[in-house]
Amino acid sequence: MLFRRCLCIIFLTLASISSLFASSYGTIFSETRTDFRDESIYFVMTTRFYDGDASNNTQCWDGQSYNVGDPAWRGDFKGLIEKLDYIKAMGFTAVWITPIVENASGYDYHGYHASNFSKVDHRYESDDVAFEDLVNAVHSKGMKIILDIVINHTGNFGESNLCPLFKRDWDADQSNIDDCMVPLNASEGGLLPSNYSDLESGKQYAARLSKMKNTPDENGQKQNYDSHNYWHHYAQFNWDETNRWWGQIAGDCVDLNTENPAVYNYLVQCYTTFIAMGVDGFRIDTGGHIPRLSFNKAFIPAFKAAAEQYKAKRGGFPFYMYAEVCARYSSIWYREHPNLSPLYYTWKESQEYDWDDNPESWNTIVALEGDKCDTHTNHKSVQATATADLDNKEAQPISNNAFLNGNDYHTPDYSKASGLNVIDFTVHHNFVDISSAWNVANKDNDKYYNDATWNVVYVDSHDYAPNGAPEDKRYSKGTTAWAENLCLMYTFRGIPCVYYGSEIEFKAGSTIDKGPNIPLKESGRAYYGGYIKGSINVNDFADYSNASGNIAQTLNHPLAKHIQRLSQIRMAVPALRKGQYSKDNCSGSYAFKRRYVDINTDSYALVCISGGATFSNIPNGTYIDAVTGDTKVVSNNSLTASCSGSGNLRVYVLNTNKTNAPGKVGVDGKFIYGSSSVNIPMPTWDGSEEELIEEPENPEDPDEPTVDPTRHEGEQIVFFEKPNSWGSQVNAYVYYKNGSTVQINGAWPGNKMTSLGNNVYSYLFPEGTIGNPSDWYIIFNSGSQQTKGDPGFICKNGAYYTVDGEDHIVPLSPVGINSVSENSPKVYATNRNIYIENADDENIMIATIDGRILYSGKQTIIPVSNSGIYIVKIGEATTKVLIK
Template sequence: LNSAEEYWAQKPGIQYSQRLNLMKNTTYSSDVGNSTGSMPDAKDYDSAKISNSDTFNANNYYHTGYFQSLNWDDWTCKFAQIAGDCVDLNTENPAVAEHIVDVYSDYINMGVDGFRVDTVRHIPRLALNLMYNDQLYAAAKASGNNNFLMFGEICTRYTQIWYRGHAEESTPYYTWKESNNKWADLWSYGTSAEDINNNMNVVFDHYLAEDDPTDQPTSDNAFLNGITYHTPDRSMASGMEGIDFQMHRMFGNASSAYNFAKSTDQYYNDATYNVMYVDSHDYAPEQPDEKSRFAGGTQTWAENLDLMFTFRGIPCVYYGSEVEFQKGAVIDVGPNAPLSTTGRAYYGDYLEGNVTATDFSEYTASGTVAETLASPLSVHLSKLNAIRRAIPALQKGQYTASESYVTGGDMSYIRRYTSAEDGIDSLALVTVSSGATFKNIPNGRYVDAVTGDVQNVTNGTLTVSDIGKANMRVYVCCANGFTGIDGQIGGTSSFLK
């Protein structure tokens, strides 16, 4: 108790008394479903009261507590149900883990090539690392899929990298394996109440030992070494990549999102795997209003997309964003309004008609879907996709924004990807919404993927004049191993000029 008290006393601004109360007793009762004197019983809803006396929990398959503080941000969410009709699986029970891995392995065998995992922060990283992540990747490999991707909604509605002062609650934390083997040695793989009791107690101890934000690993996997690509060290990657919630919350202003990311990317095992989005079925950026679908304007949308499709990470576009569908509408009001008035409204009307695709981004269309595809942001997206597809550095490259190589631009950076095995050396100079000067770059012929402009660099310097908001330049050094940027890809987009 004294060590726990000292630990939590150093965390200002948190619900100290409630957290301390939970930490006082980490010995679970024999039925495991509820901690004696710590976790409250399930909240009593009209529909049902979930408690450990229910026969369906005889094997300890579920957590039966409710949030200690009745909110989403208390760490008790790892051991509690969200609502009376949303029972929480006991993810520290090896029987539960085995069943989940078996079920989702079946989906992998059916051809599913990746999982977006919901509410990851409600599961202890220790349990994921010991019983889920590696097992699912092994199932993918066994099915012949060596490119399986799993990324999580590690929801951190906060504009700091360490969520409310806690490493264990933070997005980058989940991208790492355990650095100390003692946790695996302490884990029980039996399914008795005593085994599961042990695992939940180990999780408590792990939290106390590993939560310090000042004692977290860092990585250079996302960053160029000078201007040279280096093979990333993924040996400590957990396999659970993360939705980039900090960028997401700041995408009311692309510059803020970019500058925050480049200053904190070292805390992820490999930020090139981060999934970036502007809005989703839950939230929009913090500005102008996180509870409503993004309404920052078409030009701001285009600028955000420019960054998403050329910066490190994996772009993700919520349905309808290409026509600013339901912009400004409250995303989720539960049963309090017709679905058609919310940010989750039915979108299918916009897709009525016919599309015949002849190649990537090449198609003919008729009906309403033709109008959808002709909208300014749809055209913009199509061109961004074509540019990203043509340039390996934008897909898989590391980056630098060091002043030794880039000056004068607010969102300006160099991306590079090199693969001797595939014969690729792809170098791209990117600037979004402003001019920039790129220095100490290889001499040679550079082609702008947006306009087709050609610059022959002889003194290691290439300067881009001011281009205005939502425009961009992507000058590619035509080395080898890729084609498709010798002409004007940017083409007819009203923003890419």
């Protein structure tokens, strides 16, 4: 009998242990996963993530000399499928990927320059992997997929079904525009002139754009080519005014007429194809350049209807949509204009506006460039919202959907919600550190969102970093700052989103994007695949074993381990995922309380980050910390949590009738710990993490224009003539010694120099470079080769160097070309325009330093898009000009 009792006790104990494991964070998560606030998002640029099929690799038409060995189109669907286990091992439950439809532009690897919305771009696919295979693979991992879509614009090469200008030859070399893009003239069902291929590049652009938005064509004539008004024809706009809703934001982003039923019906039809495949949501690009009325009248209802029709493909889960309403501004109201602010898009209209759904209703309107189409019903209604909601902040609706009523959760009122959520640009812009983000994420601001718990929250992205980080570079404020920011992202209101590589501070401090003017491998969009080579067995989210190779090292980075622990804690506590919040009666550090209640769940949590806190007027009961397992029985409505260390936190969870506290979740690490920090060594990768596919062999592009070394008044510039044996990328490393080494232009190997042709390179010091060049030393280098070091050559402004040292000083160039007589041609630049005087009807050619011809003709004012050095040829005379 005693033996049987002991046996029963053993069996009961084992059953209890089994029950404990069954209640792990993974089980809690699966049982309480009801809407998209439960997810955490990993954002990847598909082409820059992982290469699963080398046969579809290709360069873009532009920037090829910068990207030898690193084709811009490198990652693909097959590679992403191979590395879903890595994303899941990190703890992410959803993946957001960049747009997938066919693209056409000089630099289109990112997917935002559509040429055919109805088809997937072949460069992502493999013989055995299509997009639907990726969707199915994501779902097989228990994950969700967000598809980035563009409805605001196309590229400038037409659109196959709205304005056919080219036939794409997918069997040709995709890196050669002349091979793969076959112009279509009228006899071939297109709109381009028969002599298109013989036109200069500037006139080619004019020919294309005129067919899309009625701008002057290749002959300088305006005609009603876009007779259906598929694109907006308005020419000028301001980022800070409502005319950004119908203005063209960039040369490669031709603004679609989103108020035209023929256009939005076509876009909805195309994107419904992907909803039918099972995508779980859309991230909508450039949403702030589309009127909210167009979303509320056209896109949101149609996408919601399609999502309902195909919900079985998502396992019945709700479809989620969020828009990029870019607002690089520190306060909640962008430039004090409500209808240009992200929060505005989370609401339905406050009054009824007329709307015409007839797809032929625009066909009778003739609008040449500059016309707003003011006569159409839909545009008049949009214009009315532009006026009504531009400055009237007091009239904007407010909501308490995100806030607790004391300690109590209340049912949110979504009757006025638009159904569209947003990226939290206010928090993003302020996320230089946790303190700045904390100060703007509060009740006074969040009441203007319909429900801020649905906001997507991130620190940096493929476009921007927070203000002061600085904005144009990947976040580089250090690992501890990252750890604190992530703690807030994973426990406070909103859906956390992490840009690929941030888990190891990949490319921290690198310029995020400068188009084809810098190598991708030096940018914030560099290829990541080398860091995640290897194998892994994944048991659940943030639970893996048997990792090997570089992927094992990457997953063991202190910040990566931090994200894994935060993921586990967030999954274990429903309140952290979708709870309402309050900062009231929470004294101390970054302290708050959250609660979520539904028919099966009552989850209540007290959180403090980077310091302790006292929580007053809270429910009595038993609280267990998810970080340490510490138990506190509260009987006086007050709890004090001790917490030390930046990036550490405490999450005291109340045992309720419906939901027990999970106990300690995960293991201690460098930032999140109980009594002491755990030392986690930095990764030791195998050296192949940033390897190129091939090494460049030809140091010079034979088509690269040759520019004589010149310098201008006010410039700090040096020149170097490299040996033939050196590679094509040459760097200049500049420093001086003042007890220790002070680096003038960054760590070794310094900055990339600009090729001028004939093995000659220049390095122009940025404006604001401080110091006395005569005290500096300079070392030129290329890979393993360099000029003499310790200390190097003395740096002199305007000096021309060889491997033997200074050769001569390049004299200051006179104003003009080859002559300083009063009537000689003169070139100068300001405000992103190049001005030519005294050209005497000579042909003018403008080219980039890497040989791309931007303009050829006889205009004397030529706009350019980017800063940098440009080659200017007037007749037979050549010079260069600097755009700052």
